[in-house]
Amino acid sequence: MAAGSRAAGFAAAAGAAWLAKRALRTRIRRSPLWPLPALETPVSGHSPRRTLRATVVARTEAADGVVHLRLASPELPAWTPGAHVDLLLPSGLVRQYSLCGDPAETGTYEIAVRRAEDGRGGSREVHDRLAEGAEVQLRPPRNRFPLEPATRHVFVVGGIGITPVLPMLRALGPEADWTLLYGGRSRASMPFLPELARHGDRVTVVPEDEAGRPDLSFLSSAGPGTAVYCCGPEPLMAAVEEAAPAGVPVHLERFTAAAPAAGRPFTLELRRSGTTVTVAAGESALTAVRRALPDTPYSCTQGFCGTCQHRVLTGPVDHRDTLLTDEERTTTMLLCVSRAEGDHLVLDV
């Protein structure tokens, strides 16, 4: 009698234990760290600086000396017109190329690269080593040349500078008010002319061997509500900036980093501390800030570890790091390498 009820109790306990174990296993299978919840937007493994891998699935000649590559991979994130990617070349060189394909085509990117014989070797490597079927590594797209809404868009491009503008034209569509002035050395050297032909007289093609340098005087009549976009060689961009009237925003995209301008002196207001420090030409913003606030965190002093990232309240920043994303650049800077673009910055320090 007593033995019978003990056995029944034992069986019930064993059954309950088995059920609990099974329930736990099901939960852990669905949620590996159950009972912890998950962060809604995962951070680890989704770094905006992670390395993506893709395959060259098509390679064509877009013009004399210009190769047009189509890269494909399920890992490629979405992008917006004006974006560029860092291509990590097999030799270890890292080069930036604008995406010139269609953002709606998920899983593929297109880039066009002009061979620069006198360059630093990046474009030669793309031309010589990236055949169809080659594996490439790249970083997720960044956009330093985004298309902003405006009543009228004026594009001025030189040569291979056409690449970031192509997706912009597609995004604006046939209804929008835009014009494109496209300069180059000769028709044979200018990529994507057939594709641009269908836009009719909104596109003006100016090959230097036929028509000389493009005339930019029309820019002076750009009215309010116009946005000017320019991508091309440095002298062209300087001329466009010069020709556009005050009050008309000019957006520039540089292929090559602006010559590492020797640091100019500027002042830094540390808003929360209520002081202002002067950054001399030969020192970093970090050095100047640390004179006033010795506890300011920093570490590598070369722009790669990210410890000295600080919030910027006002003033354009000349970002010289290799770390921050576009989003981070809109509100923060790395004090160890970056400087003021003008002569004053306000930090939330």
Place this chain on the structure above:
Amino acid sequence: MSNTQPAPVASERIELKARNVAFEWTDTPLHWLPGHPFATHTINVLHLLLPAGERWFVHVYKQALPLITDDRLREDVIGFIGQEAMHAAAHDDVLPHLRRQGLDPTPYTAQVDWMFEKLLGDRTLPPGRARRWWLLERIAMIAAIEHYTAFLGNWVLNADELDRRGADPVMLDLLRWHGAEEVEHRSVAFELFMHVDGSYRRRVRTWASAFTALVFLWQRGARFFMENDPTLTAGRASFGQFYRAGREGVLPSTPDMLRSIPRYLSRAYHPSQEGSTSQAAAYLAASPGANGRAR
């Protein structure tokens, strides 16, 4: 003579600097320790925990800097912060490689992200005592965790069995570069804790939470990898496998791990008493990843 004061070994101190590393994962196989998925995945748990964990270290230590009144210690903490930031980034880069091989770590890492960003984050505390208490508590937890990272760093620098079994050279370099920097800076977290607080009760309490959390995270992590590995049918993780792998020398041995517990809890403990800075420095001088030769 009393031996209840932490006794640092002066010769083990070295100037700390962050190294800008690069690793190329293209050729690293899923089971980078050939024929030993369990040991591979148990070590792989590091890639799940360290990106979020080391970002958290950096976040907490930035807040700790103003509490430091010793210039030499401040320099050490600054070097530590930079090294930890690079560790987080280097391990983070392994995660997309695992995903490419059919083992998406996101379900696990998103929960680790929650733990470090929310559970152990800043919380909305009033300035003053509560906020200071929570900062000191986290500084003490980091000291306890760093006892184990130094233990693991020292282990991996001496784990010759991994070489003998043909472990992938890039993965081994990542682990040994990281391990060597952990050995190099092993005293910083403990010295910071002793400098800002040093309470023995807090040391024991935070050790207990850190140790429990590490056992929980590791056990679940190994299990997660073994059950989701696309090349294994009915993969499982068990303590028995861990114990045997420790005896074989492909994972730290269980008795060694148990023996490290009373060492941290001893009142005379100082991290410089374990591990060798010169061995770490020698590895760092030769590491391909830390010297720009990974490509």
